[in-house]
Amino acid sequence: MDGIDIQAIRLYWLMIWAVVGSGITPLIFDRKNRSPWQGAFIGLVVGIGSGQIFGYLLLTTLFPVAPDLAGWVSMLGGLVLLIPLWFLVPETTKISLQNRGFVAGTITPLMFYLLVLSVFPLLWALVLAFFEYSPREVGGPILGLGGDNPFVGFQHFETMMSAARDGRTFRNSLGNTLAFTVMVLPLNMLITIPLAVMIESVHKFLKPVFRTIYFLPVVTSSVGVAIMWGYIFHAQYGLLNDVIGTLGVPPVAWLQDQRATVLGMPAALVAVVIAYLWQDFGYNLVIFIAALQGIPDSLKDAACVDGASSTQVFWNVTLPLLRPTIMVTSVLTVISSFQVFDIIQVMTQGGPGRPDSSPTRVLVLDIYENAFRYEKMGWAAAISLVMFGMVAIITLIQSRVLRSDWEY
Amino acid sequence: MKKLLTVFVALFVLSFGMVSAQDEVTLRLWAHQEGAFNEGMQALIDAYEAENPNVTIEMETFEYDLYIQTLQTALPAGDEADIMALFGTWVCSYSDRLAAMPGELVDTSLFFDAPMDGYTCDGETYGLPQEFNLEYGAVLTNKAMFEAAGLEYPPVWETWEDFMADAEALTQVGEDGQMSVTGYHFTNADAIVFSLLAGILQNDGSFWNEDMTGFAFNTPAAEATLNQMKAMVDAGIIDPVLFNDSSNWGGDAFFTEQAAMVLIGPWAVQYGLGDFPEFGEFDYVALPSFGEEPSFAADSGWGLTVSGNTPNAEVAWDFVQFATANAENALGWNMTSGTIPALRELVEDDMYSSQLLEALPWLEPVLPELQYGSYLGDMPDRDLIFYDIIYPTVLDMLQGLLTVEDAMLYMEEDSNASFD
Numbered sequence: 101m102d103g104i105d106i107q108a109i110r111l112y113w114l115m116i117w118a119v120v121g122s123g124i125t126p127l128i129f130d131r132k133n134r135s136p137w138q139g140a141f142i143g144l145v146v147g148i149g150s151g152q153i154f155g156y157l158l159l160t161t162l163f164p165v166a167p168d169l170a171g172w173v174s175m176l177g178g179l180v181l182l183i184p185l186w187f188l189v190p191e192t193t194k195i196s197l198q199n200r201g202f203v204a205g206t207i208t209p210l211m212f213y214l215l216v217l218s219v220f221p222l223l224w225a226l227v228l229a230f231f232e233y234s235p236r237e238v239g240g241p242i243l244g245l246g247g248d249n250p251f252v253g254f255q256h257f258e259t260m261m262s263a264a265r266d267g268r269t270f271r272n273s274l275g276n277t278l279a280f281t282v283m284v285l286p287l288n289m290l291i292t293i294p295l296a297v298m299i300e301s302v303h304k305f306l307k308p309v310f311r312t313i314y315f316l317p318v319v320t321s322s323v324g325v326a327i328m329w330g331y332i333f334h335a336q337y338g339l340l341n342d343v344i345g346t347l348g349v350p351p352v353a354w355l356q357d358q359r360a361t362v363l364g365m366p367a368a369l370v371a372v373v374i375a376y377l378w379q380d381f382g383y384n385l386v387i388f389i390a391a392l393q394g395i396p397d398s399l400k401d402a403a404c405v406d407g408a409s410s411t412q413v414f415w416n417v418t419l420p421l422l423r424p425t426i427m428v429t430s431v432l433t434v435i436s437s438f439q440v441f442d443i444i445q446v447m448t449q450g451g452p453g454r455p456d457s458s459p460t461r462v463l464v465l466d467i468y469e470n471a472f473r474y475e476k477m478g479w480a481a482a483i484s485l486v487m488f489g490m491v492a493i494i495t496l497i498q499s500r501v502l503r504s505d506w507e508y
Numbered sequence: 509m510k511k512l513l514t515v516f517v518a519l520f521v522l523s524f525g526m527v528s529a530q531d532e533v534t535l536r537l538w539a540h541q542e543g544a545f546n547e548g549m550q551a552l553i554d555a556y557e558a559e560n561p562n563v564t565i566e567m568e569t570f571e572y573d574l575y576i577q578t579l580q581t582a583l584p585a586g587d588e589a590d591i592m593a594l595f596g597t598w599v600c601s602y603s604d605r606l607a608a609m610p611g612e613l614v615d616t617s618l619f620f621d622a623p624m625d626g627y628t629c630d631g632e633t634y635g636l637p638q639e640f641n642l643e644y645g646a647v648l649t650n651k652a653m654f655e656a657a658g659l660e661y662p663p664v665w666e667t668w669e670d671f672m673a674d675a676e677a678l679t680q681v682g683e684d685g686q687m688s689v690t691g692y693h694f695t696n697a698d699a700i701v702f703s704l705l706a707g708i709l710q711n712d713g714s715f716w717n718e719d720m721t722g723f724a725f726n727t728p729a730a731e732a733t734l735n736q737m738k739a740m741v742d743a744g745i746i747d748p749v750l751f752n753d754s755s756n757w758g759g760d761a762f763f764t765e766q767a768a769m770v771l772i773g774p775w776a777v778q779y780g781l782g783d784f785p786e787f788g789e790f791d792y793v794a795l796p797s798f799g800e801e802p803s804f805a806a807d808s809g810w811g812l813t814v815s816g817n818t819p820n821a822e823v824a825w826d827f828v829q830f831a832t833a834n835a836e837n838a839l840g841w842n843m844t845s846g847t848i849p850a851l852r853e854l855v856e857d858d859m860y861s862s863q864l865l866e867a868l869p870w871l872e873p874v875l876p877e878l879q880y881g882s883y884l885g886d887m888p889d890r891d892l893i894f895y896d897i898i899y900p901t902v903l904d905m906l907q908g909l910l911t912v913e914d915a916m917l918y919m920e921e922d923s924n925a926s927f928d
Contacts, residue, residue: 237584264925265897265925334755351685356755358907448754451754452754454900458900472577473573
């Protein structure tokens with residue numbers, strides 16, 4: 101069957117008929133007073149099985165006659181068994197008033213998608229971390245593992261501690277990612293919380309204007325943002341060097357010079373932090389504005405009646421009541437800081453300098469390059485596992501430290 | 509009887525139709541996206557289809573990085589196209605999934621050794637080259653900038669001292685103390701790597717160990733080369749912080765007149781002229797040699813390979829032969845793509861070389877250099893060694909962040925680790 105990618109088409113059959121089977125069957129089972137959850141499971145199995153078997157039969161039968169249509173018609177394979185199932189399943193006399201058909205028919209396909217598209221890749225990454233796996237190598241019969249993609253146990257994790265180039269690069273990336281996060285998190289909070297309070301205090305007609313303006317960078321393409329900031333920091337015709345040049349300061353190669361520093365931090369790292377903050381702070385700002393609107397005026401009024409100044413109200417009433425929001429935003433900011441990639445990829449490509457000493461080589465860039473440029477999937481999976489663990493630990497610490505025992 | 513005859517005629521017509529249908533062959537061809545390259549390939553496809561009406565070749569192109577990823581995943585999965593344009597230096601790493609050339613289909617000595625060797629793995633031929641990928645040997649020079657500096661044009665450099673004197677005269681520094689024009693831009697990734705490899709060869713060394721199982725960068729020849737490169741920076745003809753792959757890439761710097769001379773392959777000319785069609789006069793001029801002969805290492809350039817899974821290998825190889833070994837066809841592709849021919853005949857036969865030089869006159873000083881090129885050898889991961897090890901390490905050394913000795917140690921240790 102020239103021109104037919106059978107693996108891709110099998111995937112289509114799987115995804116379509118799993119959803120149709122587990123989405124519609126529960127509704128029919130519900131109408132026939134049967135358990136919708138049972139219907140979801142049966143529909144899922146029958147849909148997938150029918151889609152694969154009859155889809156393939158339709159494809160192979162029709163392809164010699166109508167090659168252009170065969171692929172499309174084969175998509176109907178799932179109906180061959182599902183329709184009889186829907187019509188022939190007997191109705192029970194047991195009366196059920198729960199009407200959970202819609203719930204089961206909605207949740208089951210979503211759970212299936214989540215399993216296939218999120219949980220399976222996570223588990224796959226977990227497995228790969230213990231293999232020297234590369235898609236270029238011929239592996240064993242089970243998922244390509246074994247053979248030239250051998251099991252290596254904890255070797256990748258030992259390499260992370262070693263003096264080998266991969267180990268040095270990993271440790272540099274980890275350090276840079278932590279430095280990036282440590283800079284971004286407090287700066288983000290220092291900008292967004294006071295700004296949210298100020299915006300909340302302006303006239304109600306102006307609030308949406310400010311919200312929109314500050315939120316615009318969030319919905320701007322990261323690549324566009326990175327290109328714009330790349331020009332601002334450009335060594336020869338950058339805006340920043342023009343400005344400092346008028347003050348008599350010599351130009352700086354912000355993104356290229358490994359010796360350039362700002363307050364002791366590498367200039368290239370500071371530059372990407374600034375670009376990232378500019379794009380990202382609007383997101384937290386909107387969350388803080390929403391949280392501020394949720395604080396009852398009565399609490400602030402009571403403090404004012406007791407003689408508190410506006411500063412005292414902010415520190416002693418507003419800020420403590422924002423604690424749950426601070427926890428959520430800080431967790432989200434840490435996670436997104438650990439995942440930073442596109443801005444750095446465009447502005448510095450992880451440079452300047454060698455990967456094991458460059459100030460902007462971060463973990464996700466390391467994972468991307470190893471996985472998709474050098475095909476070292478096992479090594480990349482091991483790094484992603486460490487990153488996952490670190491984010492989980494930091495999130496746990498944050499949720500413990502910022503936990504509040506009250507509600508308002 | 510009439511009915512029987514009708515049935516026989518019908519069966520005959522039907523069988524004829526079936527045979528014709530079986531003869532219809534559709535091939536898929538994969539290539540990376542590059543306007544001039546793709547235009548040249550489409551012209552070859554059109555010509556082949558005109559000669560072979562039963563064959564249809566569908567070209568699918570991919571953005572460069574995506575193409576690499578697609579190859580890496582499609583080849584193991586067996587989903588690749590029937591014909592693939594591959595960079596010669598990659599071929600041996602994919603050879604177990606490619607079809608070996610049948611018997612004596614093409615005499616491989618028709619091609620220059622440097623490009624052909626990339627397609628030869630364990631004595632078998634896995635494709636045929638279309639271009640000689642030359643990154644070292646001659647520099648691109650800007651005529652107007654030479655004349656503005658009061659220098660002879662075209663320049664003739666007998667020694668490196670002559671060359672350096674011109675490069676220094678061409679360099680310009682702005683009022684703010686920043687270099688605004690580099691006299692000689694040799695700090696692109698490819699330029700750094702190929703300068704190092706050529707320097708090692710010209711200093712009578714080798715970047716391979718004796719049995720070609722590992723790299724040898726911690727050698728007197730490598731040390732001499734790195735010192736020569738550092739001397740150029742110390743002479744002030746380039747600022748390696750401002751001019752490198754990520755800031756002021758050589759091709760852009762040359763065509764925006766921020767570099768008076770740049771070490772870059774001829775492929776960059778078509779690219780530059782596409783973006784800067786009004787650019788003034790320029791030429792390639794041969795570089796002086798560090799040693800007696802201007803030896804240099806070369807990648808094996810782009811060429812065509814056939815999938816090991818294709819059911820139409822015979823037709824696919826026929827197209828590969830048509831595109832690469834037929835002088836007229838190969839010449840057409842080289843002229844359209846602006847590349848140096850891999851087929852010796854196109855360089856050595858005056859009839860073809862005059863056509864080539866008429867279309868690409870800047871290649872004239874380059875063609876005599878081809879005889880000094882040798883294939884750089886099969887590496888476990890060429891891009892890793894070039895772009896993540898040699899280039900950033902030498903650039904760090906040129907920027908004064910590493911000593912020559914440390915740079916040699918890092919390069920040798922890290923590049924040899926890639927064999928594991």
